[in-house]
Amino acid sequence: MSFGPKPWQQLHWDERAAANFILGGTGAGLLVAWAVSAAVTPVWQAYVLAGMACIGLGLGAVWLEIGRKLRAIHVFFHPQTSWMTREAMVAVVLFGLGLAALVSGWRALGLAAALVAIGFVYCQGRILHASKGIPAWREPAVTAFIVTTGLAEGAGAFLAASAFAGSAHRAGLAFFALAVIARALGWSRYRARLAHGASRRALDALDPAGRILMQLGTIVPLVLAVAGLAFGQYAAPAGIFAGLLALGAGWYLKFVLVTRAAFNQGFALPKLPVRGSR
């Protein structure tokens, strides 16, 4: 029984915070997508650099949002329980490995950075999960969704870039298909669990983006990928469109999740006062 005021959209985290989840997930996914097909990918440094740039831009966007920018170093003070601290620490390791790979030309360091990137996007999922004030975020299934959509977005970016460069290959395509399917499953599970936890308004905001994710971000890209395989002469444009659609659908849903569907719980009175009883 709830008699409280209706939940309202949180305004503390805006587009800048959303950019961190969008670019961080994509950057991490791009590193992983490259790592999966590292053996057959030329100019690997470009992908490692692009992945790190995405993550760096995302972190830069969230830095613009904090109130005390010159104290940003304090973000490292609470690794015991804060997933934001852990995200920052993992980012430092990731950048260290990635830069070392680029400078030394040692590809194994890049692979290690990709491994750490999975940890980075996992931290992002846990950041949302730890936000107890937002029912749509605190649902545990959000972590799997954030991780899988990050991988799908990165795989999409990787597929589009490699198709554009004329270096697309089956390993990248297979990872793309797997990542997109995993994301669809992650979204379905998350959305099903939200049905009992989030407010109606949050679901109303999320559902259109969810439909876009499933249709334009999953089904159409998979069809395009298969068509590209079947009709070789169209492989490049099919790969580019498939990748960009998967990427854009994920970006849009995360944007909505942070800036449009982040309704708080409001207030609820399990009992009403019995006046005159005292």
Added chain:
Amino acid sequence: MTRWAMIADLRRCVGCQTCTAACKHTNATPPEVQWRRVLDMEVGEYPEVQRVFVPVGCMHCADPPCMHVCPSTATKKRADGIVTIDYDLCIGCAYCAVACPYQARYKTDEPSFAYGEGPIQSEAARFDAGRYGVATKCTFCSDRVDAGLEQGLTPGIDPEATPACVNSCIAKALHFGDVENPDSNVSHLLAENQFFRMHEELGTDPGFYYLWDKKAESAA
């Protein structure tokens, strides 16, 4: 052990917002920042309609989500249960604000004043640049509590040691005291009345209780 807690008697609160005004006056919070708010809820459908006034703010949880998520350790919990913010450590990321299930936290990026662009005399006298760009919230008037204890006073009983909102309540709806002390004012109220805490299902163990009915004679 001591755990300071607050009680709001929903049967007594008349929604006058005096506690809100007293809090703003005591803590010099800027416009639109209300560490102690009183919700005005309308319940039911005509003709069975009831109006309920619900004081809210930081619940000073025993297991505060805001503290766990804070990346800078600015948010801490004292041994007496009061949840604090170190304004010199806070980076203003607002993670605590989205982690709080009670919408108790505020972040004001730019100074704002009640009348126009400049501060009035009282605002200028109490202006604190350190509170901008960081998270702020109800402190349970911990400075009053601490100062009172040093003088041998009892918070919740002696006004000099009691939060301003409680002191100001015209209906004696707000109470403050040590919930761990079985002889305290708040312990007696909880023993004599039925109560609930906001969003208890989240497991935050709030230090803010709402009385809604007396206990049955046999249970009291």
